[in-house]
Amino acid sequence: MKPPPFRYVRPDSLEEALALLATHGDEAKVLAGGCSLVPMLNMRLARPEVLVDVNRVGGLAEVRADNGDVTTGAMLRQSAFERSPQLRGALPLTAACAPYIGHFVTRNRGTVGGSLAHADARGELPLVLLTLGGSVLAESRRGRRSIAAEDLFLYHFTSALEPDELLTDVRWPAAAPGWGYGFAEMAQRHGDYALAMAACALRRRDGVVAEVRLGLGAVADRPLLAGEAAGVLVGQSLDGAAGDEAVREAASLAAAAAQPFEDLHASVAYRRQLVSLLSEQVIRQGWLDADDRAGEGGP
Amino acid sequence: MSDHREIAVTVNGRRYREAASDRMLLSDFLRQRLGLTGTHVGCEHGVCGSCTVHLEGAAVRSCLLLAAQADGTELRTVEGLASGDRLHPLQEAFREHFALQCGFCTPGILMAALDFLAHNPTPTRREIAEMLSGHLCRCTGYAPIIDAIAAVAGTGTTPEVTS
Amino acid sequence: MSGASASGGWIGATPHRVEDETLLRGRGRFIDDLSPVPGAMHLALVRSPFAHARIRGIDTSAAAASPGTLAVLTGADLAATGRPLGAVIRGATEHHAVAVDVARYAGEPVAVVVARDRYLAEDAAELVDVDYEPLEALVDPLAAAEAGRVVSDRSFRYGDPEAAFAAAHALVRGRFPFGRWIAAPVECFGVIADWDHAADSLTVWANFQGPFTLHTVAAGALGLPAARLRLVTPPDSGGSFGVKAGVFGYIVLAGLTSKICGVPVRWIEDRVEHLAASGSATHRVTDVEAAFAADGELLALRYDVIEDVGAYLRAPEPATLYRMHGSLTGAYAVHNVAVRNRVVHTNRCPTGLNRGFGGPQLYLALERIMERGAARLGLDPVEVARRNLVPPEAFPYRTPTGGLYDSGDYAACLDDAIEAVDYEGLRRRQAERRAGGDDRLRLGIGLACVVEPSISNMGYISLAETAEERARGWPKSGNAEGATLAMNPLGGVTVRLSTVPQGQGHRTVAAQVAADVLGLSPADVEVQSEMDTHVNAWTVSSGNYSSRFAGIGAAAVAEAAAQLARKLRRIAGDVLECAPADVELVDGQARVVGQPDRGVSLRRLAGAAHWNPESLPAGLEPGLAVTAFVSAPNLDPPNDADEVASSAAHGFVVDVAVVEVDIATGEVRILDYVTVHDAGTLLHPRLVDGQILGSFAHGLGPALLEQTVHDDDGNLLTGSFMDYLCATSTEVADLRILHRCTPSPFTPLGAKGLGEGNTMSAPAALANAVCDALGLDGPDLPLTAPRVWEALAGAGGREGS
Incomplete structure (x- = not known):
């Protein structure tokens, strides 16, 4: 389990990094936290000619807040979402998923951008970014573009990034008054890839759901938004028997929207069952969380 | 191996400069080039945790890093925990609680636990277990390891290590 | 302290x-920390990607030309200077350290690369061009038995089982498969071999664990008199739990490679190699039938066992099957036993030692059938166990299969366990929950009473042969x-x-x-x-x-x-x-x-x-x-009636597992787990508890999570630690340990072995608990959430459908 030969380059600046990617294109791989790439190298499942280590590119791990968004640099380590009070406050859904990303030690090294660019259909961060309706910035020598989360994840392990593009920033819509969040996943062991997961962002106004996004992870070749399921919740109070009914209906629509696969660990039917349970759970979390926040004296 | 480059690192306060190929893993560099064999290799895909060391103060898997990535950095390995005759309090707690048997996974767990305690000085047993779930130990059944970490948590004896 | x-x-x-x-x-100082000889070259192995394939040819030219490569050897090269690895049973498939002509499991070595470092060796290994002709693979033990790939087929009869079955009030039967699982020590195998041509001798450093019967086997395969194979183990070894007995095959591989190449060589197994090819526990399918009297007395047992040892019968197999032979009746005073044991070859990695060694498989079948018997008779499982336990005055107790149990007070241990968990209170809570409305969380209580043999009689393995066959060889006994x-x-x-x-x-x-x-x-x-x-x-x-x-x-x-x-x-x-x-x-x-x-x-x-x-x-x-x-005394060779005292000392373990099963997700949560041990004199009580905790985790693994899985073509699906799910700190439950002490009269210090008992008991106790919670007979181990849920779905109990 030793990596195949490659050339290692470590640019110090973004310009240099982009020039390398422009030159080597498909032959290059960007090395961020290495939590997914290096195992693949060690098993010789990945064979880049050039490895572009962006860990020392300046300015890629900064956090900025503006216009209701929080922008995090791609090289921000995953552990920051657990540790930074600022991020925990502004991005509660991201913070909620953080403890489920791998393990304590891998979160020290794993990066937010690496996780998104890797586009693992079982990744927590892709699911949360999609659920929040965030986006990423991709830069190349050809220019800079924003890619919405909906357009970023094409299929398992494949993102919309071009070979010469570097994911530089992640734009997360920040928590706002009236919004509540829920995240839940089921894995066989703590820290494993989930068998299924769900995330919810829900805005509550005048005692009913004003707006809601329900995301599903690990149950298709990319994270999904369960739009139809979310639709049945809008305009509903989720309290009482009618609310229970709406949540159950949404959960069952979510289960139907999932496109899970069977593998060594679990069947399609089981994963659908989980989608239903987890959806129910995160919708309720979102509803209650929104209520709590409203109680804090939002506008 | 081609593409040899000089790697300069400070490990446990001592400076080293040794050659490595571009693809050499940091775990192999520490063990084979620097002779620091306390860092163990158990899976080379980032799961077992045996190879955990500190890179610029943070616990990381050295099998998931290239030696070249560590160039110019400061590292700490299990060999750097004790001071002279005195074991580090966490090492002492491991001995006191019979928290090791074969001892192969132990260095990685010590390094992870120290970083963990630096961020969470008074963890619950559940939090310790969640941190520890990133490490495989096939001997102890884990409970004595949790006991040892819990015993030093909150005693104020850990910060010296991460300083 | x-x-x-x-x-x-x-x-x-x-x-x-x-x-x-x-x-x-x-x-x-672990094996990979040592440099006992200067200039050792590194090995990388080319392994078969097919579970079964003819090797039509191997082109090593590109690999040999790869930078830093000294040599590339094939199975034929090694076979020309060495000999096959000896097997315990005549007629087993011939086994070489590196495959010759046919590869019989995915991961089997087919070529050896010798290079300056491991990186370069792996580069060259990729360039070895093997021309394979894939052949049909046999993976399932039952299919293997049907296909006639039976290496050994032995039947045993003790007492009068036919009469006991005829007179029984109730018969219960069941099939209990126990899949493969692995020891997975955190340190993999390692061998450093240095052939001295002048002396025609080999010195090997390896993290081998014994038994040293395998030194003899290795010397034979190396073509050396045993005195010219010097085997040294490092001061430290990173765990084994049995599997490092299997290092001996690589001692032969590295030794012959060193001989042929004229250089010392070093092979450090990596994790992918370990998961694919180091060895696992056997896959055993046990059909068991038990005859009961109306009052719960166990009258007779009948076992029909099919044991998958993989592609080759690697020594000391089929020891997994016979290690427990003197204890086939477990903790129960039953006198009539019938057994059929079939050992079969499949196209999977050869099996070997794994903590518990035959015990987990036996006790899953025996303890599940005891629980089923109690259910059939409308009795409490604790009462049925108590009714049948070997009584304290019976020691030393001769089992019908020849075991000699040294000492114990089994009923007292059972009482301790029952009291510690508040068994009556639990049964009340269970009844209340069942009567209540919300039944999503089901409570289950599982019992396992196991006799833990230690200090194996070297002679038990010869039971794989008939008394006449044994008579032709040397008798083997003792320890x-x-x-x-x-x-x-x-x-x-x-x-x-x-x-x-x-x-x-x-x-x-x-x-x-x-x-x-x-x-x-x-x-x-x-x-x-x-x-x-x-x-x-x-x-x-x-x-x-x-x-x-x-x-x-x-x-x-x-x-x-x-x-x-x-x-x-x-x-x-x-x-x-x-x-x-x-x-x-x-x-x-x-x-x-x-x-x-x-x-x-x-x-x-x-x-x-x-x-x-x-x-x-x-x-x-x-x-x-x-x-x-x-x-150890009393360890005679098997007698003509096929009776054998297969171990010298016998500890006793009672486990009570209390679980909660979420039937919506299939998740099994352990609410309480008590184990009562009698291991005689405890030499160091803290180390004793450490062994018990580790042994419990080792049994909890295959009970709840761990299994080595191959697809129908024999491809390994659990080839990394992402898919082979070792139990971690968040899955291993808290264990409450209680002790009793009945010193062994047979060991000088009164001590009995105790490092394997909970590996034997935990799968049975957890299976009984989950089955008790669900009111179902399934599923087979491991009891993962998806499997439990599927079992419920299959039984028509799926929520919301």
């Missing part, structure tokens, strides 16, 4: 482990161990063990034992645990398996120390002018009993023996080094 025990001796005390400080400082103990001129003591510890703390315990016998402190005793077959005192049964250290390994130390003590007393008697029998060794002194002022220091006696042998009593041999061997 340190200091002598309450009784004043070191045995039973809990000193810190002498092993720990070195390991905690990162100064352990002997040696130790060497020496006193230096200053009175310090060194001990050399041949028990090859892999983390169990043998050095700590050996120091306690020697200290007690010699009237010293453990700090005065330095213990070495490296095995060197040219130096140590060993027998074929030496090594670290069948939980034999406490019963026999420590006993060898005690015996060597006792012999040295006798000599010291003779010298002291001469100096103190008293009878040697009146001398006691206390606090580093030899004293006249009852006269603490009349004494002489051991240091002075040792000095006299070393510096002035002329002063020794007439007829006393000079020198203060003793090598002693001990063998």
